[in-house]
Amino acid sequence: MKKLSGSWRRVFNKFWFLPGLCVLIAVVLAQSVVALDRWLPEGLDSPWVVWVYAVGIDGSRAMLAAIGGSMLGVAATAFSITISVIATASSTYGPRLVRNFMADRGNQLVLGVLVSTFIYTLLVLRTIRSASDDLAQPFVPHLAVNLAVLLAVADVALVVYFIHHIADSVQVDTLVRGARRRLLDVLERWHPEEVPEDLVRTARHRGGGGEIPAGADGYVVGVGFERLRDHASSGDVEVELVPRVGDHVLASEPLFRVWPEHRAEELAERLRHCIRLSDSRSTDQDVRFAEQQVVELAVRALSPSTNDPYTAVNAIEEIASALVRAVSRPLPGNTVVVDGVHRLRFGTVELDELVDLPFDQIRPHATGHVSVLLALVDLAARLGTAAVHPSVQRQAREHVDVLLDQFRDSSPHPRDLARVEHHARSRSAG
Incomplete structure (x- = not known):
């Protein structure tokens, strides 16, 4: 971070930077895993399919739709709670605390992963083809669908972490400790032990x-x-x-x-x-x-x-x-x-x-x-x-x-x- 220029540091500290990076990773991951699925042998009797949970075309579509829709809803609910907590804390301990909540990497990570899961499932869902589709060969990216399930499980754990994190971040001791840490960081800059x-x-x-x-x-x-x-x-x-x-x-x-x-x-x-x-x-x-x-x-x-x-x-x-x-x-x-x-x-x-x-x-x-x-x-x-x-x-x-x-x-x-x-x-x- 110290090596970054002032402009890049400002971008890096923006609230949208980490969620945007997560979305970009989701896009690359979806395209890569689907491409790997296309490269692997097709058919439910293929040797590699035995090692994954394989479902049909309709089941894969339903599963991805459920995961994507639920994750977006969870993200909206979680951050509605966040805004409510921020409003309460800022009215009690000062409006400048809102900036500290927005800069919190934990909150940014939760938003980024939940939204990127939705993007991932959306991109994988569009690649599923059935025999009834015009000019299309049946195709189900089994590996990508199973990865979506793993992401959903990870998101559940992330939501549990988020509830704990948001409850801890509004405690007075945490607020004071965070303000002290920022004060120590800037004091070290202006009052070093040895003057250059x-x-x-x-x-x-x-x-x-x-x-x-x-x-x-x-x-x-x-x-x-x-x-x-x-x-x-x-x-x-x-x-x-x-x-x-x-x-x-x-x-x-x-x-x-x-x-x-x-x-x-x-x-x-x-x-x-x-x-x-x-x-x-x-x-x-x-x-x-x-x-x-x-x-x-x-x-x-x-x-x-x-x-x-x-x-x-x-x-x-x-x-x-x-x-x-x-x-x-x-x-x-x-x-x-x-x-x-x-x-x-x-x-x-x-x-x-x-x-x-x-x-x-x-x-x-x-x-x-x-x-x-x-x-x-x-x-x-x-x-x-x-x-x-x-x-x-x-x-x-x-x-x-x-x-x-x-x-x-x-x-x-x-x-x-x-x-x-x-x-x-x-x-x-x-």
Whole structure:
């Protein structure tokens, strides 16, 4: 997947790609097996027919018609259930979960196999000939018909798997775990254990430069950093990507700045082709959006309509597993160097943004839930212990102070206040 270009990766991740591939395989399989049937000796007394279940022309037609019709009906029913489940889950834990269900390979595989079974049986059915057909020799593809029966048996097992899979995929623990996995994947991209040698961190903001407008409205969801580096190096220019991944840009706003500025117009189209804009954000490269999905699960769990503090605690613990890795590693580089020359500069998501997000968004909803407050204190303590940057340690302590001040202002029960304060002191001392 990492070797695929951005365009091919987008196609590969589409909901229809895997079902379409299954249908293509079904077409090839049907034609191949029928051709093999034509090559094998004909007649029920042929030696190879003894090893398969052979039925007559009418029986084969009826069997294929029953398998094909039932599989298409099962596919329609299964995905009607899926849409209903998605609607319920998205209303409870956020509409962005719909995209995660659509990207689920298990759901795609079930749809693909059920539909491809229908296509297979349809193509095999059309090859059956009887003596009464005009200008046709009797022909029954016994091997293809038996393979259809095996596919039907496999589809039954697949439907059982689908019921289990869809029931498991809407469980809160599975949703939180999936959001955490996506956050870890994108964090590894932006905060690796070892910064590449050609990537350095600079604080220099060079003035001037030729501006290249975005040319379209949308969110920056994909950046081809390697291609940008190559274009900058081959053109002997320095390029700065103005927005960060996840930022929204307008068509008239600058997308790049180029030095020397007179080369900007010449390189405009090539540089724009390295950026993918979309109407919605994606977790492929957007670490802020990936973290926001986990935080949103916690916030929605604390809403009065849901009132599920256990899920909020679970989400905070999953956030900790990701942020602890980020704060224990070097700061990400923001400038690509080629042969000692700065060629590409881009904005990164700083650690303080990643650390602030869960505290600032969950804290206003957590004052009525002591267990969530304790989880936030634990998160701050973990970050302070794992951080190799003093600024992050100070930031974690400040969030605990703000948390305690807000909790005191909410007039809690003295026992709850004493419990939270004692926990904060013990974790700070530890």
